[in-house]
Amino acid sequence: MTKTESTAGGLRWILFATVIAGILGYVIQLLAPVLLEQEASYVTFSVLWSAVYLCVSAMSGVQQEVTRAARPSTAHAPNTVLRTFTIAAAGVIMVVGIVLGFTLASSVLPGSAWALAAALCIALAGYLLIAVLSGVMYGLSLWRAVAMLTILDAVIRAIALTVAFALQLPSVVIAFGIAFPFGLTAAVVWIAVRRHVVGKFALDVTFPALARNVTSTVGAAICMGAMISGLPLLIGLTGSSEQASAIGAVILAITLSRAPIVIPVIALQSFLISAVFRERAGIDRKTVARLLLIASGIISVLAVLAAFIGPPIIVLVSAGKFQIDSMMMAVIVLSAGLVAMMCVTGPALVAARRHTVNLIGWVLAAVLTVACLLVPLELHLKVGIALILPVVVGLAVHLFTLLGRGVSTD
Template sequence: MLATAVAGILGYAVQVLAPALLVDRGTYIAFSVLWSAVYLCGSAMSGVQQEISRAVHPALERIVDSPLRSFTWGAGIVAVLIGLLTGAGLALSVVPGDLMALSGAVGIALVGYLITTVLTGVLYGLALWRQVAALVILDATLRAAALTLAFAFQMPIEVLALVISFPFVLAPAAVWLIVRSRITGGHILDVSFMELVGNILRTVAAAACMGAMISGLPLLIGLTKGSSAEAVLGAVILAITLTRAPIVVPVIALQSFLISAIFRGRPHPAPRIVVRLLLLALVGIVVLAGLASLIGPWIIQLVSAGRFEVSPGMMAIIVLSGGLVAIMCISGPALIAARRHTANLIGWAVAAALTMLCLLFPLEILLKVSIAIVVPAIAGISVHLVSLLRRTGTA
């Protein structure tokens, strides 16, 4: 919890400093879209961490070879290719910058993110909490410190891309040197290699849909903005980034902990408990949305030095939507722990598809964004709840 809080604060600080220190509005938007794209892909790979956290258990005797090694090599090649293509696509469309530099930076980010998720998943499965905390804090600290310097010196987008990427490689490498002797041969999986791959494909697909609704939302808005004014677009992206992060990011960071330490091995929850938790969460969300409508517009003006403005109503809607997505980030791990990977995937897929569909509506940007961040989350929660309330089945 402490590590998650520290990482969340550092990540939030980056989002606050970006509009404050990057004086060029175009550079800020390019950075936001790049950050969104990297963490959209990273969010998809969090599905790897979730399934490994569920499947890994301490071994009673030393294991000579682990299926995770073969999986990591194969997945690493795929991650590099996706990173190169993603970076090139961004350079050719919405992020003005050198194609080779952006491609290389995103490729480094994704393979590093994969290594981080595999290592963290094993640590979660073995309940090595201090080592998990060290990795989480080190990654966030390196990135926040380097980006602060890059912002201060007004570095170009290519440099910002590299600064985002390298901590994903440096942090797991440092922690691996410390934990290698403890985890090499010291863990076992409760599924075969093919079952592991099948489960990971479903959790990755679900996590990709989750990422599209969270980290990828600024990217999706940027791609569907139409002729919206730059000031309106920047204000919406900044408001979503700053107000949703304190609600959603901590829950996302705790998903593997929820799987390995809370939900795994527990009986199916009673329907009244699920409904009670949902009602309590909704009350909390409504209260936060009310507070956001009162102080949110002032905060947006403050951190952007008056360049961006957002209405109280829009602030309330954004916070409400963040709470709804956070609920899905709890119901999803509960389904994974119960090995209901397909139900988890369907819920996120329905929500993500509706998000993209709503953003394609030929409406004014504030109206269509409001619809796209609320209605799909409600649909996804409904799918998850139906499966959670069923006492039978393993879908």
Template sequence: MKAESAASGLRSILVATAIAGVFGYAIQLLAPRMLQDGSSYVAFSVFWSALYLGVSAMSGVQQEVARAAHPASGEPPTAVLRTFTLWAGLVVVCVSVIVAVWFGGALLQAGVPSVAAIFSVGLVGYLANAVLSGVLYGLRLWTPVAALIVIDVVIRAALTITGFAAQLPTAVLALFVAIPFGASFGIVWLWVRRRVIGAFRLDVSLSRLSAHVVGTVGAAAASGVMITGLPMLIGVIAADEPAAVTGALILAITLTRAPIVIPVIALQSFLISAVFRGGRVLPGRLMRILGLALVAVAALAALGWLIAPPLITWVSGGRFSVDGWMAATIVASAGLVAAMCVTGPALIAARRHLANAVGWGVAAAATILALAVPGDIELRVGTALLVAPLIGLLLQAGALLRRAGDPVAANPPGPVG
């Protein structure tokens, strides 16, 4: 299986992301209509958000493996990545148990063992998926990457929508959401394993890979707080609010942000492995990109003000409604987060993991702080959505501009077995 061109890769990933977006959107559109009531929708959305917060965190594994993996055809395979994956899987299971013990009741109406098992199935499956994706990105094998994306979401849509129709308990629906990560990995691994084993090398040792992953996972977890984790945070912080209020906010955030943020998130590893590889970022280009992004944000926010409120009401069958200003705020915040999903990979490609983590970490902390302050829930959410990503974007862009034009490393290390 030969490496594919960057143009071919971009097409493959964009098409796969579009297909995944359609199926993922179908789940989110049908959930508020097909689940029994507003409370059931909130419960399902909070679990989905919690699981995908973990998934977002582990996307940092994919980003670092994509950066570290390089073609090395014909050399004997080594155990670095396998050893890392086994230890990381053990950590993921331990984290799943801790989450189940501390927060299980708030995230899923099931016993601690069930919550721990479901989270473990989902997160360990995604870990395997992320490691394989990272290697495929490093080898520039875009078609299998696209297949992973599509197979995962198609299986999930088939299972969950069937579960909606059968009015299955939330715990069963949660398992249906978790299973496809591992299933898609297994299918694609059977396809590519003979062409991947021995075909790559990492440019870091096991200890350095682990250290870098801590940085990328920390940054990805912080980004997850601001993206996939928001419904969970709202559900926990606004637990005393009526389901009509929290459900409306969660649905609006889910439906209006996804078309803007999800495609950029899906392209982060592509940006690292194809666009920013080599680590040089030209200041003029960066400023033009950010300027265009801000113009697009303003235009999309105006469009969101007009279109989103009637869309939310229609999608929910009249259960939920949202004001125009809140819809515009949600859309604008999505644009700012999407911009961070470009500056972040640029920093990772330049091995500036700390600067990337600081930008996301400060923004995530600002998000949580704004939501935790007492007051009107819509005002708190609006402040968290706009102020936090703006701060993070300024920090990341500033870090890039200070070191713009520098190479990835003055003396990059050679491949490490």
């Protein structure tokens, strides 16, 4: 099988898995406002989901760097770099899970701090295993295994949460329903692929370099997560003085309209690193420009469509609980397209080892997003500004390096 055939086949598998997982995730988001009877319950679920996937988005940075560093090899000296890194990272995320659990409990689940912390620790540890394992599998071009991992995780979570919604289980139980599929999926897939992984790869970095690069990619991924999965959380925390119906409408519109645009591109980031950008000598400016030009045309059309069909869909799926205007819908979709573009420029920079530039672009965009949301303006106005302005700045930083000349590698 040629490299081109292998890459094309891999893309089909990853896209198939992404579509299945996306549909199941979308079903969860559609069921939540319908089955959760109270508006406050929906907001609580959204904040919990947002918090977990903000952390998941952050650890996608681990997957990206492991993808870049893992190369097929059977003639190499045994090393424990990746194992040592995984153990060290697990210790760090346990602390993060506990701190985040107690922080969120004070605002969304009073009296459930330890339970929420436990759920977050389970989620973070489970996804760390997924990030490391999938990064190695991407590096080895084990496309079917990556697809199996993606689908299995989504199926288990969809079943667990659907049951929890239908039975009107407490929010703490729902939090565990979000969390436990990560570890279960990693264990099942590891059993299936172990013989194809152990002794079949080597990393092109030492432990210090791996830790340094992961710190950079995780930092960028945290900022990305804040602007995607974490956006409902940020809006909920900064819009506490607004009516629940107004906040819920914006959160629902963002969740339903951005997910089909941004999530598939996020899912393809490691594929872009391993199969499109990694083996090229330097940055392929023509490939980057072509991808962004296609994306611009698609997003422009989708933004116009969203202005017409978005508001009635929001009313329909929320059973009349929430309403939103056409302009806000168009802005939400347009901003999703801009974020998706950064999810292409980021992997291009990582593959070329321009980790610092990638980080700077995402940090600027995330900081500006929070700053805009803190401005004391009407909810729709400040959210609209926060969705567009920051990502334009971040994308400009990435493009300056990708399409410019004479920039050295980190």
